Amino acid sequence: MKTWTIxxxxxxxxxxxxxxxxxxxxxxxxxxxAYPLLFSLILVxxxxxxxxxxxxxxxxxxxxxxxxxxxxxxxxxxxxxLSIHIPLxxxxxxxxxxLLNARIxxxxxxxxxxxxxxxxxxxxxxxxxxxxxxxxxxxxxxILRGLGLSGLxxxxxxxxxxxxxxxxxxxxxxxxxxxxxxxxLQNINRELYEAASIDGAGPGRQFLHITLPQLSPAxxxxxxxxxxxxxSLFIEPYVLTGGGPxxxxxxxxxxxxxxxxxxxxxxxxxxxxxxYALLIFGVVLLxxxxxxxxxxx
Amino acid sequence: xxxxxxxxxxxxxxxxxxYPFLWMLAGSLKPELEIPRLTLWSNTMSLESYHQxxxxxxxxxxxxxxxxxxxxxxxxxxxxxxxxxxxxxxLRFPGNKLLFALILFTMMIPFQIVLIPQxxxxxxxxxxxxxxxxxxxxxxxxxxxxxxxxxxxAIPQALIDAARLDGCSELTILFRxxxxxxxxxxxxxxxxxxxxxxxxxxxxxxxxxxxxxxxMPQLVTLYSIGGxxxxxxxxxxxxxxxxxxxxxAAYSFFQRYFIEGMASSGLKG
Numbered sequence: 001m002k003t004w005t006i007x008x009x010x011x012x013x014x015x016x017x018x019x020x021x022x023x024x025x026x027x028x029x030x031x032x033x034a035y036p037l038l039f040s041l042i043l044v045x046x047x048x049x050x051x052x053x054x055x056x057x058x059x060x061x062x063x064x065x066x067x068x069x070x071x072x073x074x075x076x077x078x079x080x081x082l083s084i085h086i087p088l089x090x091x092x093x094x095x096x097x098x099l100l101n102a103r104i105x106x107x108x109x110x111x112x113x114x115x116x117x118x119x120x121x122x123x124x125x126x127x128x129x130x131x132x133x134x135x136x137x138x139x140x141x142x143i144l145r146g147l148g149l150s151g152l153x154x155x156x157x158x159x160x161x162x163x164x165x166x167x168x169x170x171x172x173x174x175x176x177x178x179x180x181x182x183x184x185l186q187n188i189n190r191e192l193y194e195a196a197s198i199d200g201a202g203p204g205r206q207f208l209h210i211t212l213p214q215l216s217p218a219x220x221x222x223x224x225x226x227x228x229x230x231x232s233l234f235i236e237p238y239v240l241t242g243g244g245p246x247x248x249x250x251x252x253x254x255x256x257x258x259x260x261x262x263x264x265x266x267x268x269x270x271x272x273x274x275x276y277a278l279l280i281f282g283v284v285l286l287x288x289x290x291x292x293x294x295x296x297x
Numbered sequence: 298x299x300x301x302x303x304x305x306x307x308x309x310x311x312x313x314x315x316y317p318f319l320w321m322l323a324g325s326l327k328p329e330l331e332i333p334r335l336t337l338w339s340n341t342m343s344l345e346s347y348h349q350x351x352x353x354x355x356x357x358x359x360x361x362x363x364x365x366x367x368x369x370x371x372x373x374x375x376x377x378x379x380x381x382x383x384x385x386x387x388l389r390f391p392g393n394k395l396l397f398a399l400i401l402f403t404m405m406i407p408f409q410i411v412l413i414p415q416x417x418x419x420x421x422x423x424x425x426x427x428x429x430x431x432x433x434x435x436x437x438x439x440x441x442x443x444x445x446x447x448x449x450x451a452i453p454q455a456l457i458d459a460a461r462l463d464g465c466s467e468l469t470i471l472f473r474x475x476x477x478x479x480x481x482x483x484x485x486x487x488x489x490x491x492x493x494x495x496x497x498x499x500x501x502x503x504x505x506x507x508x509x510x511x512x513m514p515q516l517v518t519l520y521s522i523g524g525x526x527x528x529x530x531x532x533x534x535x536x537x538x539x540x541x542x543x544x545x546a547a548y549s550f551f552q553r554y555f556i557e558g559m560a561s562s563g564l565k566g
Contacts, residue, residue, distance in 0.1 A: 017467045018390035021380040026396075028437040033403050036414035043414060050420050096310060099303055112552045113311045116318070119548045119555055121496040123514040124541040127521055127533050128321045137333035137530075139320060171314070179560045228407070234499050239522055253409065253499070260413055261503065270413040277410035 097181035184218030382445025
């Protein structure tokens with residue numbers, strides 16, 4: 001009782017009722033953030049199918065992971081996805097942002113149109129692209145054949161399937177990055193360009209030495225977000241290919257899902273989740289370091 | 298001349314973004330055999346594919362489920378999220394800074410790490426195949442709290458002090474004085490939350506097996522890949538159109554909020 005009154009007295013200088021306002025979040029945090037984080041650290045040392053009791057297996061999950069060709073396949077797939085998705089995303093978004101940054105009528109209209117796929121359900125977009133990519137009747141192959149070329153086996157060929165998914169993901173997400181680059185462009189101080197043209201720098205050199213360096217914070221955001229997106233790829237391969245052909249589109253998230261829900265290996269799925277999270281962390285830190293130091297120059 | 302070329306490029310790109318959606322809409326109305334054509338018009342447009350969708354899968358029920366789940370989560374994120382945002386921005390209490398740090402930390406955690414434990418928690422609580430499993434983990438959003446906090450920091454202290462002198466409680470101040478001044482951030486958070494939940498599909502796939510409880514993206518996904526039907530083109534396009542339409546409709550009214558909200562959610566990275 002006594003400690004309560006002391007606490008109450010101590011709180012007197014503070015704002016009353018604060019704790020009531022934040023209590024719902026604290027409860028939520030404990031249940032859906034703190035508990036899962038701690039429990040994942042327990043799960044990784046166990047074999048568990050949810051139904052029978054957990055069985056302690058020590059480091060076996062990690063040993064298995066290091067010998068698991070499907071795990072490495074999923075990482076290679078993610079890297080293939082990112083190596084196409086990120087450059088494509090940056091080039092297209094930057095070009096369109098530069099065009100929109102000129103004195104253009106209807107900038108708002110174009111921006112809104114390019115942004116449209118971003119807000120639409122990933123499932124709807126994926127089902128739509130499944131039809132666009134269809135080998136026999138797909139719109140893309142119809143256009144290619146109309147131009148006298150032969151149709152491409154977009155999702156059927158194992159070297160082409162992941163690039164096809166990367167192309168689709170770029171179409172869906174590029175709108176966000178256009179907006180980010182456009183905001184970055186509009187933040188560049190006009191005087192920098194004036195000073196440069198007085199010094200005799202042409203448009204090309206102005207772009208290289210002013211625009212690009214000034215945009216590097218925006219570029220970093222684009223790279224980081226695309227990376228996180230690439231590591232979280234799920235519904236696209238789930239719907240389009242089921243991870244095939246020959247596991248060429250098996251993504252990390254899809255592999256975690258399969259381990260958890262087809263094989264009921266919760267311990268191993270959690271281990272994959274932890275390792276993937278650490279990988280994301282590592283890659284993003286690296287990107288920040290490399291691109292961030294460029295931004296500082 | 299150069300300007301004309303710019304407009305030409307911008308227009309062509311606009312077609313690349315819009316045409317597929319128009320083709321999807323047209324395909325959902327065209328007879329099956331005409332769908333692969335590139336034209337957006339047919340002389341025999343009908344609602345047959347939609348009729349099929351409503352007949353074969355409980356899409357109406359899934360629509361209501363999605364609405365219910367997304368609205369519950371939006372309501373909670375706006376009400377409770379603004380409470381936390383207000384406390385962080387305007388109230389002094391021990392632990393304020395710690396809580397803020399925890400919220401920033403939450404935003405940095407890759408979801409891969411908590412997904413499986415969150416699922417097993419649902420199993421332990423016996424919440425799988427209930428609305429609770431769909432709604433509970435979405436009741437709060439760290440990012441929304443940060444958005445509220447940023448906005449509330451700019452509200453003049455004099456207003457809050459005046460209300461306190463009148464004896465208003467902090468809740469009254471928040472809902473009677475701060476809220477009416479905060480429409481932009483409330484709309485942004487509401488729209489982002491609703492859209493995110495409406496489009497979510499991985500989590501429902503994990504916790505819901507019961508057909509009558511499925512959300513719309515989940516039902517459409519399972520039906521189109523499950524080989525449950527001879528997956529006709531028109532059918533899939535109609536289902537995809539039904540899934541996309543509500544968000545596109547909302548987007549056409551509130552695009553500024555969508556774009557600014559998502560761009561700022563990008564900047565958190």
